[in-house]
Amino acid sequence: MASPDLLWQLVKKNNKFLVKRNGNSNASVQFSKEPNNLYNLNTFKFSGLANKKTVLISPAGEGLDVVLGTSKTKKGNKPANSINKSVMRRDFRKMAKAVTNQT
Template identity: 40%
Template sequence: MSSQLLWEVIKNHNSFMRKGVKGLVFSAEPGNLYNKHSYKFSGLANTKTVDIQADGDYVKFSVGRTKTAQQPRKSKHSEVIKKDGRAVLKAVGKQVQSYRPDLKAAALARASAVHKSIRVRKAKK
């Protein structure tokens, strides 16, 4: 099934939709970097997805494989980035630029937010 047809089927009703105040619609699906309910950012409809999550004290970067999109076990390739903040952003930016350049800004924003959330503040003396 094509990505566009799949989006037409799931865009009005799916379990990941979150309807907010003032008619805003968000999405909680994996692979959606901005959590916007749109075809461009959809992790369900697109075969080429990018997902960034916290994995313990590190950033986990996952991409969807197009050749094995119909095989759930093999459809994602994940790696844990064990670097400091700037190196994480550089690594994510380089990988996303070669995979899906239209999502580079969203991936960098998500990686920055995830890295900031797992960073431990130093105790004040």
């Protein structure tokens, strides 16, 4: 497995998930649609491709159910098995506390 810095240097300008938009004046804005990128920003800090530890929060079906996914650092070579997903069916405050404790 390559270092996260090397991976970021390889994928920061060209990858499948990169979205480039025109911002104010002449500056362009870059977003990213990659999995495990909570803020959808194209930066090393929030990258789901380059970082070893990532977090995924998504809705799970009906109601207020939430899927919390965290990446396993030892399974980096096997992308299908690298995310540990758990479904939370609690009230919002308990889920927020559980997410904070897990991350």
